[in-house]
Amino acid sequence: MGRCTDCLTGDDRIAVIIWSFRFKRLLALLAKLGCWKMDERFKKHHLKKTIKDFLKKEENRQNEVFYLEYALIEYELGNVDSCTNIINVALGMNDSQEFKLENWDEAQTNRCCLYKNLVHLSLQSRPDDPNEALKLLCEMALRQKVSQVTESVLQRAEVEFDRVSAGVLGNKMKTLQPVRHFQPEFFTDWVTCQAWFLYLHEGSTACQNFLARVLSKLEETDRSKGENLWYQEVVQELQVAVLLKNYKDRRPAAGMYQVLDQVLSNGIRKFPNNLFLLAALAKEQTLTCSMGPRWWTVQKLLLQSERAFAAVFADVNTRRTAIW
DSSP states (O other): OHHHHTTOOHHHHHHHHHHHHHHHHHHHHHHHTTSOOOOGGGSHHHHHHHHHHHHHSTTTTTOHHHHHHHHHHHHHTTOHHHHHHHHHHHHHHOOOOSOOSSSOOHHHHHHHHHHHHHHHHHHHHOTTOTHHHHHHHHHHHHTSOOSSOOHHHHHHHHHHHHHHHHHHHTSOOOOOOGGGTTSOOHHHHHHHHHHHHHHHHTOHHHHHHHHHHHHHHHHHHHTTSOTTHHHHHHHHHHHHHHHHHHHHHHOOOTHHHHHHHHHHHHHHHHOTTOHHHHHHHHHHHHHTTTOSOOHHHHHHHHHHTTOHHHHHHHHHHHHHHHHO
16 A cells, blocks of 8 residues: 555545555455455454554654544454544544534544544444434534533534534535545535434434435535535435434334335435445345335336446345245
8 A cells, every 4th residue: 555655645645545444444344254364464463553553654643534444444353442542532633613614624524524433333332322422413513522411402402403504505515526535525424413413312204304305405406417416325325324223223113114115216216326225225125024115116126227236236136036
């Protein structure tokens, strides 16, 4: 990685380094699942030493995103506490003091991303205790430490979430260059945080209504130019993620399946090569125990897209259904 990044500067260098971190994380995950055996270069001790040496270099030690990527590798290695501590170290380096509604800086963007990942970690490691995640979301919105989540704190946080979201959505969204896709993006991270805040505080319906409004606003301002399709795709993924978690945590009534079916169908119709949405479709087929859409309707949706990943997914699942 060093030889490659030595030839790059700016966003290009950062993007390649982040890709390298995520590739290492993928290898750690595959090893944990028993799908791949790590060689000496990727053994836990050697991998951590290599990353720590990298972060000690002058040009890397102040980059909060590199610390975040290292923390997520620690998570895949089974070190949840270490992961959380590293993200908190990165937060301690961040000096963002306010939320700008346009032309936001790197510090504001990174802060939101770091909190978003802390919230995800809390939801994964303590799914039965939403208070920690709510506390983190309130701290991020209010820009201050919260010792206890009270109704007053929740109300103030909700007002701030609404204020910033309305302000950002009222401005023209910038077209995101591909090289920036690997880096934190304030708008989508902020929407993600508000969505989880509403889900934990008010429930799945309030969260879905909020995301539907955001998506509608993005589609309205795009006007077939395709300038903010990346933002729309992220919101579509978030809608599905919240619905799947709602089913897993709360076992809602059968009517909620129809909502998930509709959101998934709309997402795959618009983004047929999105692997997250395709994987979520497979998950839904398992979770709903045939209470979701019939397979032939799913297959028709996938094949009509005429996209590679969707067609492969349809073929694999047709074979699996035939075996059953």
